[in-house]
Amino acid sequence: IGTTVLEVQSTIEATRMSPIPESAPPASEPDPDATAFATPIPDASAPPEPVAPPPAPEPFAAEPPAPEPAYSEPPAPEPAPAPFGAPPPPAGGPPPAGAGQGYGAPDQGYQQPAYEQPAYGQPPPGGGYGQPGGPMVPGGYGAASPLKTREAVTEWLLCYFVPLYSLFWFHRANAEMQQWSGGRIDYNAGSSLVALTLGWFIIVPPFVAWASFQGRIRAAQQMAGLPPTASFWGSVGRMFLLGYGYKWHQDQFNEIAVRQPQG
Secondary structure, eight states, X not given: XXXXXXXXXXXXXXOOOOOOOSSOOOTTSOOTTSOOOSSOOOOTTSOOOOOOOOOOXXXXXXXXXXOOOSOOOOOOOXXXXXXXXXXXXXXXXXXXXXXXXXXXXXXGSOSOOOOOOOOTTSOOTTSOTTSTTOOOOTTTHHHHSSSOOOOHHHHHHHHHHOHHHHHHHHHHHHHHHHHHTTTOSOOOHHHHHXXXXXGGGTSHHHHHHHHHHHHHHHHHHHHTTOOOOOOHHHHHHHHTTTTHHHHHHHXXXXXXHTSOOOO
């Protein structure tokens, strides 16, 4: 260090290495340098010791069945099928004992009197025929009615291609409605036919006569219990469609003819 020199000397001699012997020492003389193990290492190739299986679980003890009752009611016998053509049983179940024989429960609804057809010309119980959607006249009133049912398409074609037939159709329809209503629907054949023929020179009378014709049809529909569907402009508009108004009115007459007029 600087100009100073330090020299270190040891008094211990250097370690001497002895040579390794060529053969291992005998077994009787244990090597002091060997490491001794108190527990021997087991051989890996030896089979493992068998393990005892766990004990089997005890079987489940089922509950004993419930004892059967000493007495049980026998099942009800099934009803025998009704013979072919017999009327079905009432919806509320079989009638009580004695029903229909003058005793029993009269307020159960059994043995109700059947519906009786009203006499010809008499209104049914509960209202007349003049109600919308009401029943039709019994006995086929259309066959005996002054207002007859006719094929609408045939009448339409005859009125469209035969002008004189259209005048006859007009007069016949008004006359039958007047007779069907018992004179309550007024119709003057002379003035109406003159208005449809000679009235075209003035233009106005034919439209007045046709409007009155529509009013008669509406009155007949109301007396028959039908909605009044006839109208002046509806008829005139259909007449421009190849005379389709004739068929439209004939269908209305057919609906009126099968009903009886009411007030």
